[in-house]
Amino acid sequence: MSNIHLDHISVSPLLPEVQEAMIEVIRDFKGNPSSQNVAGELAAEKLEKARQSVADLINCDPREVVFVSGGTESINMAVKGVARANVEKGKHIVTSNIEHNAVNRSVKRLMHLGWKATSVAVNEKGRVAPDEVAKAIREDTILVSIMHSNNEIGTLQPIDEIAKITKEKKVLLHTDAVDSVGVIPFDVQQVGADLVSFASNPYYGPTGVGALYIRKGSRIWPIIDGGVQEHNRRAGTENLIGIVGMGVAAELAKRDMDRRVAHLKKLKALLVKELPNYIDEYYVNGDIDTSLPNLVSVSVKYVEGESLMLMLEDAGYTVSTRSACATGSLRASHVLMSIGLDHADAQGTLVITPGIDNTEEDILGFLKALRDITKALRDISPLYKNR
Amino acid sequence: MSNIHLDHISVSPLLPEVQEAMIEVIRDFKGNPSSQNVAGELAAEKLEKARQSVADLINCDPREVVFVSGGTESINMAVKGVARANVEKGKHIVTSNIEHNAVNRSVKRLMHLGWKATSVAVNEKGRVAPDEVAKAIREDTILVSIMHSNNEIGTLQPIDEIAKITKEKKVLLHTDAVDSVGVIPFDVQQVGADLVSFASNPYYGPTGVGALYIRKGSRIWPIIDGGVQEHNRRAGTENLIGIVGMGVAAELAKRDMDRRVAHLKKLKALLVKELPNYIDEYYVNGDIDTSLPNLVSVSVKYVEGESLMLMLEDAGYTVSTRSACATGSLRASHVLMSIGLDHADAQGTLVITPGIDNTEEDILGFLKALRDITKALRDISPLYKNR
Structure with missing residues (x-):
């Protein structure tokens, strides 16, 4: 049956075009995007083409896109990276009661290390009230992290309204948009978040690859240190096969x-x-x-x-x-x-x-x-x- | 030409068998290894088969293998994860002058947060002397991290001798074996390290996937928090395509x-x-x-x-x-x-x-x-x- x-x-299954693009990279795998040779340059071109497609999907500058190993790493980087980089300003985070465990457990990890957090309740439809977020922000708040759409009940949050508040209060805003980006129209300029976590599989790209959008000027530390990849923001030889798949999936998601x-x-x-x-x-x-x-x-x-x-x-x-x-x-x-x-x-x-x-x-x-x-x-x- | x-x-290019295995997963991508359904179970089987192949390559229990996004993440997890989990014992790390930047920069990151480190010099052949490591270990040392083989000059380190010292002194030993595992015989029981970082591409598997060997009982924190994947040690939906490729590459590396x-x-x-x-x-x-x-x-x-x-x-x-x-x-x-x-x-x-x-x-x-x-x-x- x-x-x-x-x-x-x-x-989600992989779209045929995504499959073909990934298979092409697999068949002819011979460049390291960081190598200064012809094969390396071709690999780097593929990497940057994918970055452009992903940037186009959310309407940002490709330099604001950092490729990572998936939505979970993206969320960890946003929450922990912002917390670490802004420790001189304060150690308080605002989040909501219905976040994914990648946010919850990242925040808990930080709380174990001395950070404080306030979790905003939601109404019976699962919506966060922006004025509740405003009330939760303190002098020492350095990050608000509220998900864009919930992965269990689907509720969309008014991130654009929350962004107006965080902008006014000069607090960075992160949104877990793993189940939104590529699924519904998502324009980061309209949404207004400073950091956006997203993946590839929700729009028929591979698992094990995702990205973090970092609005120019946002203070954040890497969580994976080493080589100079991703402009020193995420070390490690790139998952080129996955990234190319994500790029093609992004292109098709935008088109369709x-x-x-x-x-x-x-x-x-x-x-x-x-x-x-x-x-x-x-x-x-x-x-x-x-x-x-x-x-x-x-x-x-x-x-x-x-x-x-x-x-x-x-x-x-x-x-x-x-x-x-x-x-x-x-x-x-x-x-x-x-x-x-x-x-x-x-x-x-x-x-x-x-x-x-x-x-x-x-x-x-x-x-x-x-x-x-x-x-x-x-x-x-x-x-x-x-x- | x-x-x-x-x-x-x-x-390194991907071996034909690695390519075919990855393409098979790409063509029939329909299970999340964490899902309780038939497709999920089949995906989980593929994941565990790869884990067994990787465990066989280094001679350990598959439960001691955590899949990550590559050698760099593996190293970050080992260094930062051990540092964080053992903070009550001390905040001192011993390493060497010729480590990869993934180790160097992870250690620097920790130093910025109050850890101390001693870097052991090497001789003109690039060898670390085990007694220098012994001398560098202090009361508050919680980790020794010395690479197994150097990626620029190829020198192999006497990790087995260093392991005797760290075992006696009850300090965890990590080795960056990214360029050794799958390339030369590597038996973790003989090498004796408690944590081993390795990847997949050095033995003709894909980039963007690697593993951390964690000897049973070693105290370590995850660096990526969220879902329950990898027995709560590394969250995020798995890069199944890459992991299957790594598994096949490991199998062939062992055989050949x-x-x-x-x-x-x-x-x-x-x-x-x-x-x-x-x-x-x-x-x-x-x-x-x-x-x-x-x-x-x-x-x-x-x-x-x-x-x-x-x-x-x-x-x-x-x-x-x-x-x-x-x-x-x-x-x-x-x-x-x-x-x-x-x-x-x-x-x-x-x-x-x-x-x-x-x-x-x-x-x-x-x-x-x-x-x-x-x-x-x-x-x-x-x-x-x-x-």
């Missing part, structure tokens, strides 16, 4: 953005509209009006999300219950708890993330499977019987 | 080690033996008896290495003058200065690194080109005329 992939937040967003919005609208015809006693989490077009988070009452997910997979539909990065953790999602779900409902949550190749038929097929499996699980659920 | 690549220290080393030794012996028949007034740097089989460092007096390198490239032979990681720096190599070369001789140095596909004919052709170009450069050199 063929599998319908509705878990693009965990992994409108068409992709329209298609995904249509699939999402269909899923949300049809859900009540298939199951009852559920919530759609997040902010339906201001959220990622490729993500629907549904908490199905009286069932266990992991069972639901596994049975859906047997029926041919891949979705997830939570961030793949958090697999193995037994705790309920901190994001779902932050928007007010109780433990049981948080555990009964599915994250459905269609991709550009999914069809309306895929969505309707998924809904049928969801209906049947929910019924089967509820039939054996004591919680459901005793509700 | 076809190019003879004698600069494998900067970059003896044959490769014999071939490279033969080429090196030929080059060193024939050199005096082609040029005069030169040194071979490093320790000819105890050094990498694939590296010859030659300082040609009264010429400028960069001119030599560029003209050799025009003649069809690619070599380098120094580490690609240091390109763009105008300073003479700290390694060559440490073994006693003066500035002029250091600037006239070529690093010749044949690979497994080079032939004796390549070496003899290179020597002829070197002879002609050296003569041409010296004919216009005032230093040579006035010597």
